[in-house]
Amino acid sequence: MASKVIHAYYLDDEVLMDAVKALQIKHYHIEEVYTPFPVHGLDKLMGLPHTRLAICSFLYGLVGLTVAVTMMNFIMINDWPQNIGGKPSFSFLENLPAFVPIMFELTVFFAAHLMVITFYMRSKLWPFKKAENPDERTTDDHFLVEVDANGKDVEELQAFLQKTGAVEINLKDKAH
Amino acid sequence: MYKLSKNIKSISLAFIVLGLIGLVLGFSTTPHSIEDVKALEASHASHGGVHEATTDYHNGHAEPGHAHDDHNSHHSEVASHGTHSGNAHYEHVLHQYQNKPWAAIYVAAFFFFMIALGVLAFYAIQNAAQAGWSPILFRVMEGITAYLLPGGIIMFILLALSGFHINHLFVWMDADVVAHDELLQGKQGWLNVPFFLIRAAIYLALWNTYRYFAVKFSRNQDDDAQGNRWYKKSFKAAAIFLVVFIYTESMMSWDWIMSFDPHWFSTLFGWYVFASMFVSGITVIALITIVLKSQGYLTKVNNSHIHDLAKFMFGISIFWTYLWFSQFMLIWYSNIPEEVTYFITRINDFKLPFFGMVAMNFLFPVLVLINTDFKRINWLIVIAGIVILLGHYLDIYNMVMPATVGKSWFIGYAEIGALFFFLGLFIYIVFNALTKASLEPKGNPYLEESKHFHY
Numbered sequence: 001m002a003s004k005v006i007h008a009y010y011l012d013d014e015v016l017m018d019a020v021k022a023l024q025i026k027h028y029h030i031e032e033v034y035t036p037f038p039v040h041g042l043d044k045l046m047g048l049p050h051t052r053l054a055i056c057s058f059l060y061g062l063v064g065l066t067v068a069v070t071m072m073n074f075i076m077i078n079d080w081p082q083n084i085g086g087k088p089s090f091s092f093l094e095n096l097p098a099f100v101p102i103m104f105e106l107t108v109f110f111a112a113h114l115m116v117i118t119f120y121m122r123s124k125l126w127p128f129k130k131a132e133n134p135d136e137r138t139t140d141d142h143f144l145v146e147v148d149a150n151g152k153d154v155e156e157l158q159a160f161l162q163k164t165g166a167v168e169i170n171l172k173d174k175a176h
Numbered sequence: 177m178y179k180l181s182k183n184i185k186s187i188s189l190a191f192i193v194l195g196l197i198g199l200v201l202g203f204s205t206t207p208h209s210i211e212d213v214k215a216l217e218a219s220h221a222s223h224g225g226v227h228e229a230t231t232d233y234h235n236g237h238a239e240p241g242h243a244h245d246d247h248n249s250h251h252s253e254v255a256s257h258g259t260h261s262g263n264a265h266y267e268h269v270l271h272q273y274q275n276k277p278w279a280a281i282y283v284a285a286f287f288f289f290m291i292a293l294g295v296l297a298f299y300a301i302q303n304a305a306q307a308g309w310s311p312i313l314f315r316v317m318e319g320i321t322a323y324l325l326p327g328g329i330i331m332f333i334l335l336a337l338s339g340f341h342i343n344h345l346f347v348w349m350d351a352d353v354v355a356h357d358e359l360l361q362g363k364q365g366w367l368n369v370p371f372f373l374i375r376a377a378i379y380l381a382l383w384n385t386y387r388y389f390a391v392k393f394s395r396n397q398d399d400d401a402q403g404n405r406w407y408k409k410s411f412k413a414a415a416i417f418l419v420v421f422i423y424t425e426s427m428m429s430w431d432w433i434m435s436f437d438p439h440w441f442s443t444l445f446g447w448y449v450f451a452s453m454f455v456s457g458i459t460v461i462a463l464i465t466i467v468l469k470s471q472g473y474l475t476k477v478n479n480s481h482i483h484d485l486a487k488f489m490f491g492i493s494i495f496w497t498y499l500w501f502s503q504f505m506l507i508w509y510s511n512i513p514e515e516v517t518y519f520i521t522r523i524n525d526f527k528l529p530f531f532g533m534v535a536m537n538f539l540f541p542v543l544v545l546i547n548t549d550f551k552r553i554n555w556l557i558v559i560a561g562i563v564i565l566l567g568h569y570l571d572i573y574n575m576v577m578p579a580t581v582g583k584s585w586f587i588g589y590a591e592i593g594a595l596f597f598f599l600g601l602f603i604y605i606v607f608n609a610l611t612k613a614s615l616e617p618k619g620n621p622y623l624e625e626s627k628h629f630h631y
Contacts, residue, residue, distance in 0.1 A: 041630060054548065085509055097505045 003150050005031060005174045006157060007134060008166040010143040013039045019145060019164035020045050026160065029148040034138035053122075057115040064110025068103040134172070178473055178610045184603065191600025198593015202277040205589065210266040213273065217266075271344065272582050277590035278343040279580040282334055284594035286432065287456075287572050288602045289327035290449075294457025295320040296387055297421055297450075303390070303414035308625040309484055312476050314617045315610065316465055318391050320457070322609030323602050325387070328380040335376050335432070339369040345580050348438040359439055367435055375431060379424045386417040397619035404621050425450055433572075436579035440518045442503050449575075451496035455537075456568045458488045459561040464606065466554050473615055479552040480631040486551035486560075490541060493564060497538040521578045526585065529570045536567030569595065 010016040016039065023030055030046060073092050076082065076099070081089040089095050120126065138144045149157060149171065158169050207213045299317040302310045338345045347353055347360075348367045354360045360367070390413055397406035426446025434445050442448070462485040468474045507515045522530045544560045545551055577585050617623060 058546070086511060087509070097501075097508050100501065100505065 003148070003174050004154070005172050006147045006149045006154070006161065007168075007170045007172055008145045008147065008161040008164075009135075009137070009168040010145070010165060011141065011167055012165075013037075013042075013143060015165040016143040016145065017042065017045065019161070019166065022160075022164050023145070023147065028152070028157065031146040031148050033146070034133045034135070034144040036139055036141060036143070039143075053115060053119060056118050057111045060114040060118075061107045061111035063114075064107040065103055067110065068099070068106035071106075072099040072102055177613075178468070178607075178615050180607055180611050181471065184607045188600040188604035188607070191596045191603065193600075195593045195595070195597025195600055198589045198596060199277065199281070200593075202280060202588060202590025202593055206277060207270055207273050210263050210270055213266045213270045216273075217269070269584055272580075272584035275343065275345060275580045276584065276588075277594075278334075278337075278345055279576055280590035280594045282345060282580075283569070283572050283576050283591070284598045285327070285330050285334055286576075287569050287595075288323065288598045289331050290453035290572070291456045291460050291602070292321050292323040292327050293383065293425070294450075294453035294455075295461060296324060296383065296390075296457075297418070297425075297454060298457055298461065299390065300386070300414040300417045300421065303410050304418055306411065306622065308622045309481065309629045310626060311617055311620040311622045312474070312626040312629075313461065313465060313481060313485075314394060314620065315613060315615045316461055316468065316474075318394060318613075319606050319610035320460055320464065321387050321391075323605045325384050326601070326605055328384060331432070332373075332376055332380060336373060339373055345576075346435060346438075347579070348435060363438060367438060372431060372435075375427065379428050382420055382424055383417075386413060386420075389413050390417075394617055394620075395613055398614065398617060400619065406619070407621055422446075422450075425453075433575050436576055437518055439514060442507070442515075442518075444499060444503055448496075448499045448503055451492060451499050452568050452571050455489060455492035455496055456565055458485060458492060459564045461485060462489060462557055463561045466558060468610075468615070470554075476616065476627045478629070480629050481626075482554065482557065483548075483551045483631060484629075486545055486557050489557070489560065489564060490545040490551070493537055493541040493545075497534070500534070500537075518578075521582075522574060525583045526574055526578055529574055533567050533570040533574060536563050537571065540564075540567075 008019070010019060013035070016033070016035070020030065020033065020042065024045070033042060033046065035042070069092075076089045076095065077092050083089070084098070087095060087098070092099075133139065133144075134146070135142065135144055145166075147157065147161070154171060158171075161169050207216055295317050299314065299321065301307075302314070302317075337343055338349060341349070344350065348363070349369055354364065390410060393406045393410040393413065397404075397410070400406060429446045429449035430441075433449060434441065462482065465474060465477060465482065465485065469477055504519060507519055510516075540563050541560050544556060550556050573591075620626075
């Protein structure tokens with residue numbers, strides 16, 4: 001089903017924020033906002049739910065820590081104990097300081113990589129995927145607000161957007 | 177304008193009085209003779225024999241090569257130390273007990289002094305970086321740094337008292353010890369009392385000069401808000417100070433702390449002490465901001481400011497741990513006798529404060545403050561802040577006590593008394609200084625940005 005949307009372009013993130021606020025006061029529905037860089041506070045303003053990526057990242061970190069502890073315990077204590085610098089590897093706890101850097105690095109490594117992979121999966125991004133943004137300029141210096149125009153007075157909406165500081169306003173058919 | 181509330185006044189006074197009582201008790205319960213020590217050890221032994229074990233360890237420690245490894249061997253019979261025949265052991269313990277109240281004062285005095293110094297460094301960084309979020313908090317920082325002068329004078333008096341042999345905190349100040357110690361003889365060019373005191377005076381003069389001008393420029397900018405003349409001066413002063421500070425702070429930490437163990441050295445000790453003072457200072461900024469806000473002042477401070485301070489508390493706690501561990505792991509791994517004695521003393525005799533401090537300064541803040549939302553909850557920040565501050569008190573305790581009091585340590589009247597006394601003094605001076613100027617620095621060009629700071 002095709003639906004009508006209005007694309008309003010802005011040149012400044014502050015203007016954009018004010019426009020989003022104004023649109024919400026008028027109870028227009030914002031479908032999506034495309035920005036060249038992350039705009040602080042925009043997610044809260046649009047009422048997007050808070051990301052749970054941080055929780056994932058913490059859990060991934062714990063996985064990394066566990067992997068490191070298990071790995072070092074197996075390599076250095078159980079499988080092939082070595083005597084490094086007069087510190088024979090008889091006990092994990094007594095050799096712990098030497099393993100701390102590895103534990104730290106693997107925690108960070110797991111948290112970072114798995115978090116990025118999770119992010120790609122949640123955002124449905126993969127290599128060679130066709131870009132979804134409707135206008136290339138949103139990757140450069142333009143901010144685009146996509147407003148749902150179904151059942152709205154298009155003239156009035158356009159005039160309203162003009163007032164909020166939009167530099168360009170287009171009516172589009174959006175195919176779903 | 178902030179007005180000193182009666183509550184704060186009476187709280188600080190109560191702490192000072194309680195602290196003084198504790199100190200008097202601490203000094204009066206100090207043993208005066210070998211007989212007192214014997215009686216004390218006998219009573220301890222009858223209580224459970226814990227002390228007996230440590231005494232045995234003490235004797236067992238007297239091995240070849242020990243002649244001066246022990247940091248506490250600053251009594252006159254260095255030569256006979258190896259045997260521990262007769263009363264040598266008791267005399268040794270007596271000296272440790274006699275050092276104890278002085279060391280307690282020293283730890284607490286340095287702890288609160290270092291908070292003021294850490295805040296001064298933080299303040300200078302905000303100015304030099306032309307930070308936009310923090311100007312609304314500048315008056316809080318200026319208020320805390322007001323303790324720098326009185327705290328510095330107290331530190332200088334304590335160092336001078338050691339220099340004039342009123343107490344025996346610094347081994348290297350004892351001529352008898354130096355006479356039998358080639359390493360200390362080699363370090364005499366740096367570690368001698370006159371030069372030591374001159375250096376202390378220079379550090380204190382430099383820091384207080386910056387503090388004086390920084391506050392003056394900041395107040396002038398209030399009155400003369402046209403143009404940024406005073407603001408620019410603040411910027412320049414801060415930039416110069418930061419260069420001076422990182423050198424003098426390093427040397428101060430060698431002089432005032434590392435020289436308690438004059439044989440031992442660590443090249444990152446200055447950074448380590450800096451991390452401690454920085455995180456304590458930022459924590460105190462956060463706590464005092466929360467207190468003022470709860471009293472209805474600082475209305476323009478929002479939870480984004482608190483969030484930023486909490487991020488600093490979190491981040492610098494990790495930074496401190498990084499330095500603590502870097503210092504520990506390299507020395508632990510290389511296991512060179514002259515280096516590793518430092519940690520062996522601490523792990524054998526100070527196990528609880530040594531590892532407890534890592535839990536308080538690292539594990540607790542990491543787990544409490546890692547969550548974004550928690551960084552905006554005032555009471556959580558207060559709890560985390562109090563734990564961090566106590567943890568860093570313990571950190572200083574671990575730096576000073578092993579070399580001055582050794583195995584005879586315990587947290588008694590003197591320690592708690594000294595902590596209370598300086599806490600009361602600190603609270604009074606800081607809150608009194610906050611009344612001196614408007615809590616909002618009117619002329620700062622970044623003030624508007626700071627008021628609207630939102631994250």
